[in-house]
Amino acid sequence: MHVEQWRRVAVVDIGYSSARLGFAGEDPQVVDGLPGLLRYGGKALDFDSSAVQAVFRKLSAQDGCRRPLLLSEPATSAEKTRLRCLLAELSFEALEAPEVSTLSSALLATLARGKSNGTVVDIGAGLTSIAPLLNGCVEPECLREQTFAGNALDIMVLDALKSQGVTLSMPSRNLGQANTGMRLAQDIKESICFCAYAPLASLEKPKEYRHRLPDNQEIEVTAFSRQIPEALLTGTVLRGECFFGVPQLASEAILTLPVGASSAGSEVILVGGSSRFVNFKDRLQVALADYLDGRQVKVTQVDNRYASCLGASVAAQLKHPLVRWVTRSEYQEHGSHVFTRL
Numbered sequence: 535m536h537v538e539q540w541r542r543v544a545v546v547d548i549g550y551s552s553a554r555l556g557f558a559g560e561d562p563q564v565v566d567g568l569p570g571l572l573r574y575g576g577k578a579l580d581f582d583s584s585a586v587q588a589v590f591r592k593l594s595a596q597d598g599c600r601r602p603l604l605l606s607e608p609a610t611s612a613e614k615t616r617l618r619c620l621l622a623e624l625s626f627e628a629l630e631a632p633e634v635s636t637l638s639s640a641l642l643a644t645l646a647r648g649k650s651n652g653t654v655v656d657i658g659a660g661l662t663s664i665a666p667l668l669n670g671c672v673e674p675e676c677l678r679e680q681t682f683a684g685n686a687l688d689i690m691v692l693d694a695l696k697s698q699g700v701t702l703s704m705p706s707r708n709l710g711q712a713n714t715g716m717r718l719a720q721d722i723k724e725s726i727c728f729c730a731y732a733p734l735a736s737l738e739k740p741k742e743y744r745h746r747l748p749d750n751q752e753i754e755v756t757a758f759s760r761q762i763p764e765a766l767l768t769g770t771v772l773r774g775e776c777f778f779g780v781p782q783l784a785s786e787a788i789l790t791l792p793v794g795a796s797s798a799g800s801e802v803i804l805v806g807g808s809s810r811f812v813n814f815k816d817r818l819q820v821a822l823a824d825y826l827d828g829r830q831v832k833v834t835q836v837d838n839r840y841a842s843c844l845g846a847s848v849a850a851q852l853k854h855p856l857v858r859w860v861t862r863s864e865y866q867e868h869g870s871h872v873f874t875r876l
């Protein structure tokens with residue numbers, strides 16, 4: 535790749551129901567409201583190819599054609615090759631990219647911290663994933679994933695309000711009723727919920743605080759505002775599915791690291807929208823020390839909402855072996871299968 539080209543490397547970062555797209559070194563455009571973009575069911579990853587195509591159309595409308603293209607992919611090991619092949623086809627065929635590279639979102643997060651070692655804890659909308667990386671490579675046997683993240687917390691908000699006799703379902707022309715309820719629950723979660731500074735079990739019950747919603751319904755906030763994010767730390771059971779909690783998953787991942795790979799476990803890099811609750815980072819730091827028997831692990835947070843995009847601007851300047859660009863002529867010779875070998 536020519537040196538002057540890196541500035542205009544296009545970046546596509548696909549998440550559960552939203553995508554970030556734009557150019558390396560710039561703030562991305564966020565495309566949301568695409569419920570089929572990625573779906574996580576059990577261990578399998580699935581996606582709606584028309585939703586992925588919609589993201590590519592947005593990028594092409596943003597002058598994203600005929601540029602080197604960097605794509606993020608989930609750290610998840612199952613089913614990602616199919617997604618990678620579709621991304622490659624769209625990049626070369628629809629956007630006429632001269633070169634394409636796919637990098638795991640976990641690597642992009644470590645690069646955003648200026649590192650190539652670390653354990654990335656990504657708490658997004660649909661998935662919580664823990665990915666230890668050594669020299670830029672995910673240690674596959676240490677990967678931990680659970681489909682409990684921001685969306686599950688939204689469901690918990692809906693349940694908590696339902697138990698107060700409050701239903702969130704304002705009619706909307708663009709969203710179904712159920713989705714409107716989830717959207718309102720998400721807004722309430724982001725504006726009202728926070729992590730307490732210490733384990734809830736050790737704190738006194740707070741005074742009641744009532745809040746009036748725009749539709750005049752009254753809710754009692756303290757009953758759930760600290761309780762719901764606490765589930766990320768302590769784990770919970772939701773709709774029969776057991777979530778073990780981030781400290782347990784992260785410590786398991788770190789303790790499974792092979793001998794000689796311990797530097798991957800000395801820093802936990804926290805990313806993803808659902809890690810943004812007030813006090814979450816500090817609580818995770820304390821909980822990890824407990825789980826790891828006092829072993830020192832530093833928890834850091836990428837000070838940018840779009841860690842993958844920030845990492846992509848670093849990656850755009852890197853070369854093989856960390857970043858492997860596939861050229862158009864390689865793609866023409868081998869088809870999208872060239873991406874199955876990366």
Ligand SMILES: Nc1ncnc2c1ncn2[C@@H]1O[C@H](COP(=O)(O)OP(=O)(O)OP(=O)(O)O)[C@@H](O)[C@H]1O
Nearest residue numbers: 549550551552658659660661684685806807808810
């Ligand atoms: N300030 C905040 N406090 C709490 N949660 C937040 C905050 N900001 C965003 N979120 C939540 O973060 C989630 C979106 O995070 P992110 O954009 O990292 O996910 P994604 O990449 O689309 O999904 P995934 O990583 O699961 O594929 C949503 O559930 C959103 O409600």
